[in-house]
Amino acid sequence: MELDERKFRILQAIIDDYILTAIPVGSRTISRKYEQKLSSATIRNEMSDLEELGYLDSPHTSAGRIPSNKAYRLYVDRLMRQVPLSVEETQRLHGHFDRRMKQVHAVAQRAAQALSNATSYASVIMTRPTQSTVLRVKHVQLVHISPGVALLLLITGNGLVKETLLHLSADLDIDDLYRISRILSERLVGCKLEDVPTALAQMAGDWHEQSALLTDLLEGVRDQMDVPQPEVVVGGGANLLRYPEYSDVEKARELLAVLETKDKLLRLLEQGSELEFSIRIGPETGLPETADCSVVTGTYRVGNDTIGTIGVIGPTRMQYQKVISVLDYVGRTFAQILRDSER
Amino acid sequence: MELDERKFRILQAIIDDYILTAIPVGSRTISRKYEQKLSSATIRNEMSDLEELGYLDSPHTSAGRIPSNKAYRLYVDRLMRQVPLSVEETQRLHGHFDRRMKQVHAVAQRAAQALSNATSYASVIMTRPTQSTVLRVKHVQLVHISPGVALLLLITGNGLVKETLLHLSADLDIDDLYRISRILSERLVGCKLEDVPTALAQMAGDWHEQSALLTDLLEGVRDQMDVPQPEVVVGGGANLLRYPEYSDVEKARELLAVLETKDKLLRLLEQGSELEFSIRIGPETGLPETADCSVVTGTYRVGNDTIGTIGVIGPTRMQYQKVISVLDYVGRTFAQILRDSER
DNA sequence: GTTAGCACTCTATGGCGTTGAGTGCTAATC
DNA sequence: GATTAGCACTCAACGCCATAGAGTGCTAAC
Numbered sequence: 243m244e245l246d247e248r249k250f251r252i253l254q255a256i257i258d259d260y261i262l263t264a265i266p267v268g269s270r271t272i273s274r275k276y277e278q279k280l281s282s283a284t285i286r287n288e289m290s291d292l293e294e295l296g297y298l299d300s301p302h303t304s305a306g307r308i309p310s311n312k313a314y315r316l317y318v319d320r321l322m323r324q325v326p327l328s329v330e331e332t333q334r335l336h337g338h339f340d341r342r343m344k345q346v347h348a349v350a351q352r353a354a355q356a357l358s359n360a361t362s363y364a365s366v367i368m369t370r371p372t373q374s375t376v377l378r379v380k381h382v383q384l385v386h387i388s389p390g391v392a393l394l395l396l397i398t399g400n401g402l403v404k405e406t407l408l409h410l411s412a413d414l415d416i417d418d419l420y421r422i423s424r425i426l427s428e429r430l431v432g433c434k435l436e437d438v439p440t441a442l443a444q445m446a447g448d449w450h451e452q453s454a455l456l457t458d459l460l461e462g463v464r465d466q467m468d469v470p471q472p473e474v475v476v477g478g479g480a481n482l483l484r485y486p487e488y489s490d491v492e493k494a495r496e497l498l499a500v501l502e503t504k505d506k507l508l509r510l511l512e513q514g515s516e517l518e519f520s521i522r523i524g525p526e527t528g529l530p531e532t533a534d535c536s537v538v539t540g541t542y543r544v545g546n547d548t549i550g551t552i553g554v555i556g557p558t559r560m561q562y563q564k565v566i567s568v569l570d571y572v573g574r575t576f577a578q579i580l581r582d583s584e585r
Numbered sequence: 586m587e588l589d590e591r592k593f594r595i596l597q598a599i600i601d602d603y604i605l606t607a608i609p610v611g612s613r614t615i616s617r618k619y620e621q622k623l624s625s626a627t628i629r630n631e632m633s634d635l636e637e638l639g640y641l642d643s644p645h646t647s648a649g650r651i652p653s654n655k656a657y658r659l660y661v662d663r664l665m666r667q668v669p670l671s672v673e674e675t676q677r678l679h680g681h682f683d684r685r686m687k688q689v690h691a692v693a694q695r696a697a698q699a700l701s702n703a704t705s706y707a708s709v710i711m712t713r714p715t716q717s718t719v720l721r722v723k724h725v726q727l728v729h730i731s732p733g734v735a736l737l738l739l740i741t742g743n744g745l746v747k748e749t750l751l752h753l754s755a756d757l758d759i760d761d762l763y764r765i766s767r768i769l770s771e772r773l774v775g776c777k778l779e780d781v782p783t784a785l786a787q788m789a790g791d792w793h794e795q796s797a798l799l800t801d802l803l804e805g806v807r808d809q810m811d812v813p814q815p816e817v818v819v820g821g822g823a824n825l826l827r828y829p830e831y832s833d834v835e836k837a838r839e840l841l842a843v844l845e846t847k848d849k850l851l852r853l854l855e856q857g858s859e860l861e862f863s864i865r866i867g868p869e870t871g872l873p874e875t876a877d878c879s880v881v882t883g884t885y886r887v888g889n890d891t892i893g894t895i896g897v898i899g900p901t902r903m904q905y906q907k908v909i910s911v912l913d914y915v916g917r918t919f920a921q922i923l924r925d926s927e928r
Numbered sequence: 929g930t931t932a933g934c935a936c937t938c939t940a941t942g943g944c945g946t947t948g949a950g951t952g953c954t955a956a957t958c
Numbered sequence: 959g960a961t962t963a964g965c966a967c968t969c970a971a972c973g974c975c976a977t978a979g980a981g982t983g984c985t986a987a988c
Contacts, residue, residue, distance in 0.1 A: 268981050281931050286982070304938045304981045342808060347690075385724045387744050395738065395746070401730050403738070403748045407926075465685060479822070480841035483834050491826050491834060498823035498841070583750070611950050624962050629951070647950045647969045 245295070252277065252288050253297055254321045257309045261559050264486050266306035311524040311558060314536070318521045318562050325563045327571060335360055335571055344583045350475040353552065353576045358478020360568045363556030364501060365477045367576075368511045370550050371470040377402065377435040382426045384408075384419040392419055394462060398435055406462040412454045422452065426459075439464055472508065472550070476501050487534060487557045500531045501555070511551040514539035519566065524558050536560045540569050542577040552576065588638070595620065595631050596640055597664045600652045604902050607829050609649035654867040654901060657879070661864045661905050668906045670914060678703055678914055687926045693818040696895065696919045701821020703911045706899030707844055708820045710919075711854045713893050714813035720745065720778040725769045727751075727762040735762055737805060741778055749805040755797045765795065769802075782807055815851065815893070819844050830877060830900045843874045844898070854894045857882035862909065867901050879903045883912050885920040895919065 245253075255276035256267045269285040277285060289307055292298045297316065298307040309317070327335070338356035343349050350367045357365035381397040390413065396404040414422070426445075433441050439460060446456040479501045488494040500506045506529060513528055514520030514537070522528070523536045532555070539553035552573050554565050588596075598619035599610045612628040620628060632650055635641045640659065641650040652660070670678070681699035686692050693710045700708035724740040733756065739747040757765070769788075776784050782803060789799040822844045831837040843849045849872060856871055857863030857880070865871070865880045875898070882896035895916050897908050 266981090270981075282981095283931050283933095283983095284929085287930090290983080300982085302938060303983090304936085304979090306981065344808060380730065381728045383726070385740050387723065387740075387742070391744070393740060393744050393746070395740075397728050397730075397736060397738075399730070401734070401736050401748075401750045403736070403746060405744075405746045407744045465687060478845065480838050480845055483838035483841065489834055491832055491837070494834070494837075495823050495826035498826065502821065502823055609950090613950075625950095626952095626962050626964095627960085630961090633952080643951085645969060646952090647948090647967085649950065 249288055249292060250321065252285060253292055253309075253313060254317070256289075256292075256298065256307060257313060257317050257321070260309055261561055264559060266301055266308050268306035271306070309559075311526075314523045314558055314562075318523070322563050325567060327567050331360065331568075332571065335568065335575070339575055339579065341579060341582065343579065346580065347473065347475070349576060349579050349583075350473070350550075351477070353572050354475045354477030357552070357554060357568060357572050358481055360572075361554055361556070361561070361565050362478075362481050362484060363554050363560065363565070364479045364482050366501070366507055366511060366551075366553045366555065367475045367477075368472050368508065368551045368553075369475075370472045370548070372400065372402070372547060372549070373470075375434065375436055379430050379433045379435060379438065382423060382430045384423045384426070386416045386419050389413070394459060396430075396435070396438065396463075404435070404466050406466050408458050408462045410455060410458055412452075412458075414455065422455065425449075436467065439467060474504050474507050474511075476507070482556065485557050485559075487559070496531045497535065500529060506531075510537055510555070511539055511553055514541075514551065514553070517541070519569075521562065521566075534558055536562075538562065538565050538569060540573045542573045544577055544581050549577075549580070592631055592635060593664065595628060596635055596652075596656060597660070599632075599635075599641065599650060600656060600660050600664070603652055604904055607902060609644055609651050611649035614649070652902075654869075657866045657901055657905075661866070665906050668910060670910050674703065674911075675914065678911065678918070682918055682922065684922060684925065686922065689923065690816065690818070692919060692922050692926075693816070693893075694820070696915050697818045697820030700895070700897060700911060700915050701824055703915075704897055704899070704904070704908050705821075705824050705827060706897050706903065706908070707822045707825055709844070709850055709854060709894075709896045709898065710818045710820075711815050711851065711894045711896075712818075713815045713891070715743065715745070715890060715892070716813075722773050722776045722778060722781065725773045726766045727769070729759045729762050732756070737802060739773075739778070739781065739806075747778070747809050749809050751801050751805045753798060753801055755795075755801075757798065765798065768792075779810065782810055817847050817850050817854075819850070825899065828900050828902075830902070839874045840878065843872065849874075853880055853898070854882055854896055857884075857894065857896070860884070862912070864905065864909075877901055879905075881905065881908050881912060883916045885916045887920055887924050892920075892923070 252272060255272050259267045259271060269282040269289055272285045273280055273282040289298060293300065293307060297310055297313040299310050300307050335356050338352050340352065343352065346369050350369055354365045354367050377398040377400065379396055380399050383395045385393040385395065387393050390410050392408045392410055394406045394408055429441055429445055430438060442456055442460045442463060446453050446460065449456065479498050482488050482497060483494055488497065510527060510529060510532065514522060518541060520539045521536065525533050527535060527537045534557065535555055536558045537553055537555050539551050541548050541551050543549060552569060554569060595615060598615050602610045602614060612625040612632055615628045616623055616625040632641060636643065636650060640653055640656040642653050643650050678699050681695050683695065689712050693712055697708045697710050720741040720743065722739055723742050726738045728736040728738060730736050733753050735751045735753055737749045737751055772784055772788055773781060785799055785803045785806060789796050789803065792799065822841050825831050825840060826837055831840065853870060853872060853875065857865060861884060863882045867879065868876050870878060870880045877900065878898055879901045880896055880898050882894050884891050884894050886892060895912060897912060
């Protein structure tokens with residue numbers, strides 16, 4: 243049996259209706275609201291076929307049908323029509339942002355808020371710090387803070403600052419530190435950020451006079467060097483409690499707990515990060531706790547780097563078109579603000 | 586009518602039992618579990634008195650009694666006994682922390698997690714950045730990043746770094762920037778951080794040669810200068826869904842929404858911030874959404890500065906003693922780690 | 929191929945009696 | 959005078975049952 247054009251139309255109508263109401267859809271509803279040329283009996287036959295093909299499930303004999311995950315898959319791949327955002331919506335989204343914001347974290351928080359407000363689902367934004375493999379040291383300096391305490395500054399080509407407060411075992415004054423800064427500069431400028439510890443260790447071997455200082459430096463720098471962790475910001479988790487699928491509190495709790503667990507969120511986001519958009523439905527999300535959720539993610543770039551993923555989590559019965567439109571808009575705006583502030 | 590010692594005991598038993606079970610407590614329960622010398626009838630008379638005095642409410646005639654907010658107030662002020670943490674609990678709490686962590690944000694997240702895990706309630710941690718009124722500039726430098734782009738560094742006495750990426754309208758090379766850095770140093774070192782914009786504006790008046798640069802600087806610095814926002818970290822919101830008081834999903838949603846709204850959280854925390862510990866019960870919390878919650882907060886200091894507030898939010902029927910013990914421990918540990926990393 | 933008609937299924941809803949925990953009062957007891 | 963046994967009364971919770979209504983699936987007619 244094949245899906246002819248009418249079956250597509252009916253399936254689409256069922257999905258649209260179910261997304262809106264969360265009530266199992268009956269043949270009569272379709273016949274009256276969507277396909278007035280056809281009687282409910284005809285729809286009934288078609289629905290029976292659609293069920294046999296795996297696109298519909300029936301909760302029990304005398305309820306209507308609900309779309310299966312396979313149906314949602316078909317929906318997002320072929321049936322869904324792109325809906326542009328209305329002017330008011332665009333403006334409202336726009337209003338969430340403040341172009342003067344500089345810190346990635348703050349921008350991400352606003353974006354998450356915008357996203358969850360506009361969609362009424364939960365939103366997640368992951369920012370992946372630029373890899374230190376590609377960053378080269380541009381400037382090195384030791385700044386005197388107080389006797390025995392100095393600040394080591396490492397500045398990279400893109401303006402990133404690594405600052406490390408050092409407790410010096412040797413007693414060095416401002417002039418000493420200035421002199422040493424120049425020597426450090428000679429050796430470290432141009433070095434990849436990740437190679438700094440190695441370079442320092444090598445210097446310690448050559449330069450016995452200041453080995454105590456170099457040990458301090460090395461220790462301080464090592465602390466800073468550990469692999470930069472991606473950061474995750476979540477918004478609108480409480481929104482999920484609006485939907486009848488989470489009226490079971492225990493279920494809701496498990497889902498909200500996922501939103502509070504960083505590594506589960508990362509798993510949820512990282513799977514989709516290769517594609518520009520990714521929609522994962524039910525078990526495709528990969529976590530047992532989200533087996534009845536869908537996750538829509540998009541990646542954003544600044545320059546050539548993929549810097550993060552922005553996503554929406556909601557019930558499988560999700561307003562996919564709307565989510566995609568909003569996600570696209572917010573993602574663009576987010577990346578734009580980051581671009582503006584980084585250069 | 587006065588509260589004699591026996592009434593205190595009975596009230597305490599009722600509160601203890603209700604905190605544990607969330608079930609209205611009957612006279613028979615008290616007589617069997619807590620006051621075996623007294624018959625249920627006697628307890629009944631006492632409970633009737635306690636209700637008249639406003640310490641107990643009855644949901645309906647044939648249910649037991651539940652403690653009123655007034656009772657909880659009395660409980661936390663006079664009846665509660667301090668319970669020290671068990672060794673295992675201390676160890677488990679300890680395990681949440683990583684002493685090598687440097688960033689306030691990361692430490693706060695761990696602390697919030699520890700707090701909500703140990704208490705099974707929601708936790709909130711606010712960190713208030715050190716006021717720029719007391720910070721003085723220690724070191725000023727412009728670092729060349731790429732043609733037309735420079736980084737302005739302002740380092741203060743406590744090692745805080747303010748970095749600002751500047752897009753220069755004038756074309757200045759590395760040597761120009763170095764020269765200008767020295768002039769800036771002369772004028773700015775020793776200045777209060779908050780006075781930097783004023784000082785720059787004054788320089789612009791005197792020093793026409795570089796007024797374009799100074800305008801750029803001023804603009805960049807102003808962006809950084811805006812009042813530093815306190816930061817809020819939340820943990821374990823999903824925990825609240827464990828409790829029968831939030832089995833009404835709509836109620837739960839409103840409460841969890843508060844945990845996602847920064848300014849409401851700040852209001853919740855700032856009230857209690859003057860005292861070392863503060864327990865606010867029900868309406869005392871100040872927000873309508875938390876009228877059936879309690880908020881326990883503690884402040885922590887590093888040196889003489891109050892740097893933040895750490896709090897637990899849960900139902901009024903909260904395990905106050907335990908919460909206080911855990912809060913105390915986590916607060917101390919948190920402050921300790923910050924102290925260690927800041928100097 | 930489509931549709932009207934009808935028997936059948938199953939949940940949701942509301943009424944109703946029962947159960948049991950708990951109270952409040954009174955009278956007897958210590 | 960405080961305590962307690964005894965008892966009538968109250969009220970939510972629970973299970974039971976009948977009913978309503980939405981929906982299906984099948985058959986026969988169009």
